[in-house]
Amino acid sequence: MTLLISISHLNKSFPGVRALHECQFDLVSGEVHALMGENGAGKSTLMKILAGIYQRDSGEILLEGKSVNITSPRMAQDLGIGIVHQELNLMNHLTAAQNIFIGREPRSRSGLFLDEKAMNRNAQAIFDQMHLRLDPRTVVGELTVAKQQMVEIAKALSFKSKILIMDEPTAALNSAEIGELFRIIRQLKAQGVGIIYISHKMDELKQISDRVTVLRDGEYVGTKITAHTNIHAIITMMVGRELGDAGKPMIETGTDEIVLEVKGLNRGKAIKDVSFNLKRGEILGFAGLMGAGRTEVARAIFGADRIDSGEIRVHGMSCRISTPADAVAAGIGYLSEDRKHFGLALGMDVKANIVMSNLRQFLSMHLFLKTARIQQTAREYVKRLNIRTPTVDQEVRLLSGGNQQKIVISKWLVRDCDILFFDEPTRGIDVGAKSEIYKLLNQLAEQGKAIVMISSELPEVLRMSHRIVVMCEGRITGELSATEATQEKIMKLATQREMEQAA
């Protein structure tokens, strides 16, 4: 066990923001050291300084006892620091091997041409070392997110990294894939690699990390040995206060009035004979593994994808929905899991985003924007949903994930939708903001909105839902009431493949 990294008195400011203040951190070989903190706590800044993307303002970084100044990503690589970015940084048009060796391709003897064969061989050797079955010549764009992640890890390893930084590596993985990732992490640990692990998922910490360091508002809060602490203590360190347990006990808001009825929905292999109904005032959880078809069902009902067959009834009336505009007209809203791409105009301000989906309501003579009304409405929603923004003129991209999510929600509320599909509503949102989103969902249900909540986090599904529908491979494999549902029961249904069911 050698000390790989020792950081002290690290400072970094951006114009108007103090990202890190007198921060400290250390890492020894063969450990997984988790770095925790809410969004904006400074985790990413710290990582980016280590990876040579940002330069520190002041402070000391010791690498195996030697003071270093990491000035570029290339230098970080040379020093043996590998990073797996949260947002995968791969070139989709190139093969796995080409991605791994970008910037240091093996050359032919003349030095003029690339030695593709040697490149594939070397990539294969790394995959073998990871016990990963993957053809290095596969074009990365054709791989699953999980496999892409493995390519990123292979890339980091190819630098003979002694230090591996992983920024939310499990954000897009299902539980089987997470298991595979953890297997590889443990193997690397055994080989003496020191791993800095950033995650929002508390349950993963217990499984994989040896120590936990918590940052808050750019400052070091403390380091604990994972085995000697509990999740509650870490959360308290992160938020700096005791968190109220929002949402529990569950408020019984469901009624018997069916607002949405879906019968025999089919779309290729993605959706197979899906039927369910949704009642006024209830939160219906959609559980399942990644790729089980939950998002596809939501998109199909919302008219974003064409369906092969099936009937959708809204308030008892058969509804023909072939475009999202039809769905919105029927009062159905869909909040995408990828709010940055599909939910928000990040470069525009808060008020523009809030009124965007119902701009017609804010026009005079069908032509001109009623700016005063827009201001007023936006302020109203900012207050009602407790959106933390200095003014409604703030650009949305400057807000945190939780506040962005609230703006997406306001959009649909402005539109007066009474059936709302939330796809992974808390992905990438920190603990504090999560409980606010939960509160908000409960409030909406109380007000009589009907909510479908798609989530891959079982504790979240269990905590929020009045009823839970479980999907596997495009089919609904079961429905559970809130009282009977447990993680085990849901997992069993979520992995109930077609053949097993028949047997």
Add this chain to the structure above:
Amino acid sequence: MTDHVLTENEGITSRLKAAVFSPAARQKMLAFGSLIVMFVFFSFANEAFFQLDNIMGILIATAVNGVLAIASTFVIITGGIDLSVGTLMTFTAVICGVFLSEWGLPMWTGVLAAILTGALSGLLSGTLIAKLKIPPFIATLGMMLLLKGLGLVIAHDKPIYFNDTEGFSAISIDSFLGDYLIPDLPIPNAVVILFVLAAVCSKILNSTAFGRYTFALGSNEEAVRLSGVNVDAWKMAIYCFSGAICGVAGLLIASRLNSAQPALGQGYELEAIAAVVIGGTSLSGGVGTILGTIIGAFIISVLTNGLRIMSVEQDWQTVVTGFIIIAAVYADILRRKKQ
């Protein structure tokens, strides 16, 4: 370990698969098919089309646009665009004219001057884009106008003739191939230069680090940057290389016309971009081939030539070309959607 070993056979089949089924390859095959169909159609429609003289005419007409299209292919694969290739071509021709006709220097200096001028101008565009972060469309739009004006100023609004330089017109028009190697095949040098350049550039694009970064930049620039690659330097190198190829185009056109025509050039860039796009290179970057670009360039010249032979008015030729470009890109989008 054993089940991970790749057999050579596997390698060949998967490469074959990639060569035949990749989106770029399919667009290329579609483009090639259209070229054949057009060729057959015009041959039957008018007997003047399938004559040696006319075929030679098509080949020569393609040479200049083909070379410019090759230059554009590199830039477009990076996800950029270069609107200055047409006027840069003319500008390099004018500089060559100054060297040879005004200063009376030997021919090789003019050739070198044209290519170096192209490279320098490309480097300047690349610097504006990589260092000053000016969007490629705007940077090269500026360069397009700048070069056009500068060319006219230097040439005093008049063509520069190469009458005093012996053998200059031979660069394009003579047939080295016909004279020395295959007497029955008097293919003009310009066409041979096009194909040799295409072969070399294809090799560069597919088997060198330069080519790899061209694709990588178009696929995900940020990822390349974070991999420790000097993105700015490579981007500048790519625009520089593309500019040097424009210099070759400048030589070809000057030699063919035996003069540098400073008023010429604008519009060539759009035809070059059209050839690239018809050939299956994606305007959003990351995908493209030189072979596709060459096919694209031939589609445009066969179409123009065929329509002219069938006595379709010039204006209508332009309309048809526009239609073909839209159809080609839409076909590409449809295929992508299906995947």
